[in-house]
Amino acid sequence: MLELRSLTAGYDRRDPVVRDVSLTVAPGESVGLLGPSGCGKSTLARVAALLHRPDRGQVVVDGEPVHGWRHRAPRDRRTAFGVVFQQPRLSADPRLSLAQIVAEPLRATGRAADVPERVPELARTVGLGADLLGRRPHEVSDGQLQRACLARALVLRPRWLICDEMTAMLDASTTAALVAVVEEYRAASGAGLLAVGHDRVLLERWCERTVEWRELTGATGATGGSAAHPAAE
Amino acid sequence: MADTEATTGPGTAADPVTRWRPVAGRSLAGARKASRSTRAWRVGSSAAIVTAVVLAVLIVPPLVALDEQAVHLADKLLPPSAAHPFGTDDVGRDLLVRCVYGLRVSLLVGVVAAVVATVIGTAVGALAASAGGWVDRVVMRLVDVFSSVPHLLLGIFIVAMFRPGVWPVVISVALTHWLSTARIVRAEVLSLRSRPYVDAAISGGASRWRVTVRHLLPGVLPQAGLAAVLMVPHAIWHESALSFLGLGLPTHQASLGTLVQGARSSLLAGDWWPTLFPGLFIIVPTLAIAGLAGAWRDRINPRRRSELML
Missing domain, CATH: 3.40.50.300 (P-loop containing nucleotide triphosphate hydrolases)
Structure with a gap:
């Protein structure tokens, strides 16, 4: 509750x-x-x-x-709590690739070992192609970035x-x-x-x-x- | 508001209010072109001078193996000539060689002190901003207190505690010049800290340390790097001033400050070259470094173009 x-x-x-x-x-x-x-x-x-x-x-x-x-x-x-904000541009660190953005909560909580398994799985779930994962926020559209932000919110279940x-x-x-x-x-x-x-x-x-x-x-x-x-x- | 817009609409072009443009925004095509070529010229010449200086300082002393301390009393105070392009000083030492050696020492002091000052300033600024609360207030008031004391005075106090040498000067410059960097870094970190991606990181379980190191510090690095480059000229001047006052390097060791100081007596006798050339060696390379830093600043912050920043 x-x-x-x-x-x-x-x-x-x-x-x-x-x-x-x-x-x-x-x-x-x-x-x-x-x-x-x-x-x-x-x-x-x-x-x-x-x-x-x-x-x-x-x-x-x-x-x-x-x-x-x-x-x-x-x-x-x-x-x-998994949080997704209104503006994906502002809620993604511009220096990290989408894969790093999604993996960041796992790394921050000492679960880096799960990264190779969880990140591609979540990317598939939210509909991010493997080619997009290597790009940085300025190289993708708002919609693609928001998909990554949702994946980040879900990665820690x-x-x-x-x-x-x-x-x-x-x-x-x-x-x-x-x-x-x-x-x-x-x-x-x-x-x-x-x-x-x-x-x-x-x-x-x-x-x-x-x-x-x-x-x-x-x-x-x-x-x-x-x-x-x-x-x- | 709506009323004034209605009376001085676009139809009344003769109105002084609508014709007025801010000086910085005057964008006549010719003026813009001229300023662009001036900028290119400034960057090009600065880069050429800095390259020449770095090459001279790195290559000449080991390669040429000239003794900058060699005294030839018979050749004292010779004006510039083919054998001695910058002339000789009052004990017959070649001034070109001494200038290059002096520049080497000054540049070493400048670069090392600027790097140390930037590291201290970045650490203090980031600590104050990410800790916040009373830590921030106490640290920044201390920065204010130190800033209120003239740099040179504080610098003299610090060198006075040690024997003359290169490292006391480096310490003196570094300990007096980190304050502005701390302010810049703190302001930048505070503005980055309120971005939603920091919220997202916190929600993702990131510790304070991780937020600072992973998200905040990489964001301030361009600003801190710029501050470091801009500090090199300051550090060189500070070193020259200390050495000129006889407080920096020992007088026999060539640095730009000791060279100018040693030449004062001959200036009164009408011999201009022993002061002119070391003086030029202080001014030209530092202006060139500042010119390059200004170009870099324009790149990372194009909205704030301005003149040479010192």
């Missing part, structure tokens, strides 16, 4: 982006989070993936409250997947392919999914449950966050 309990988070304590938001994702469940741009969805996704420390509130993973974020989170806690606008930069066929990969992985592993986006049609088809951003703010938070950003849909 991944529980986000009345989280307040942001980049300036006096003006938080996320105010008093609660959300629960059960293991194996897929939850789509819909919201207009700029409402704080991505910040919430970063908090859920233990990448950003909230100002208030609690994240509870499998009954254990989280106390450390980023490097302060224990390694197996962090690697329980996470129990939770956080997809932050994963398909916003992609065309329809790549979107369909990547969503299919995620669903295939979830079916095989029973991982929970939090998919963040503003594309209602996509998220409603993809996820078992979709929630609107404005439904999440608790009773005490009123509608402060949502009212400031009138719905873009």
